[in-house]
Amino acid sequence: MFSPEALKKRRTELNISQAEMARQLDITRQSYFTWESGKTKPNGQNIERLADILGVSTSYFESEYKIVETYLRLNTVNREKVEDYAEELLTVQEESNVIQLYSIKVIDDIELSAGFGESVYDESEFVEVFSDIDYSYDIATWIRGDSMEPVYVSGEVALIREGSFDYDGAVYAVVWNERAYIKKVYLEEDGYRLVSINPDYPDMFASAEDNPRIVGKIIGHFMPVVRG
Known part of the structure; x- marks a missing residue:
């Protein structure tokens, strides 16, 4: 050279x-x-x-x-x-030059739907995956579907910080009618409006009568480097 x-x-x-x-x-x-x-x-x-x-x-x-x-x-x-x-x-x-990997325990049988939702179970199985970033979070689970693309990709891990509704437009994990979702959430007078990033998906309305629950805010997401 x-x-x-x-x-x-x-x-x-x-x-x-x-x-x-x-x-x-x-x-x-x-x-x-x-x-x-x-x-x-x-x-x-x-x-x-x-x-x-x-x-x-x-x-x-x-x-x-x-x-x-x-x-x-x-x-x-x-x-x-x-x-x-x-x-x-x-x-x-x-x-x-060896990359340090950090272990993350992902709830394996509850998937936050970026599509139509998945059943929510009281008892959960966990799978270990690894990231090259040391995240601070409360719950980790899978993202499935394409309604939150291109930001949140199916197969990624979503990281949740437990808490209640904070402000309009933030992305939350929501349990509604025994299904779990990851959506942009807007507070309405009689419930929550759940909005997808992908414009092909219509908004959903989670009525207060159905007792929708905010699990927490999505504070990170990543594609696992290695799956255990």
């Missing part, structure tokens, strides 16, 4: 200005500047011309040049030390 740092370093060592380099290369100063700034890189022919002007080999401009040059000057024993150390550094780097 072409190294703009190596180009600038060598030019500076020889006390050659960018304008003089551009003149010898028969290009504009701006074009030359883009090479040193890393915005563009010279083609093979121009790399050969740079090497000729600066008195170096074409490999000098490769970003790995300094490492390779130093390595080749080492004796066998020291080369082995370098190789061992490089392996240690690589191992540490790979370990530091």
Whole structure:
């Protein structure tokens, strides 16, 4: 890979200005500047011309040049030390790049419907899934259906913070007529209006006579990284 740092370093060592380099290369100063700034890189022919002007080999401009040059000057024993150390550094780097996963227990037999609703059971089974974000929540359950797309996608986990109705337009988990829903909720005089994000789905009205219950507000949602 072409190294703009190596180009600038060598030019500076020889006390050659960018304008003089551009003149010898028969290009504009701006074009030359883009090479040193890393915005563009010279083609093979121009790399050969740079090497000729600066008195170096074409490999000098490769970003790995300094490492390779130093390595080749080492004796066998020291080369082995370098190789061992490089392996240690690589191992540490790979370990530091491991993504930490956080366990989330999802209610597996109650699905918040993003469609027509699912039955609600008093006793629940849980399944363990994992996220790369450490969420703070009270209840986690599945989203099924497409009425809340494109924001809430079927197969995602919905995270609920338990509580009562807060304000119009927030997304809540609602239990109504023994079915559980995830909807935008609006308080009406005699009940709740449940609104889908997907315009293909009509609004629903949960009458106060049916005792609809706000389980809590949806405070997050994600597609599991791994399912246990």
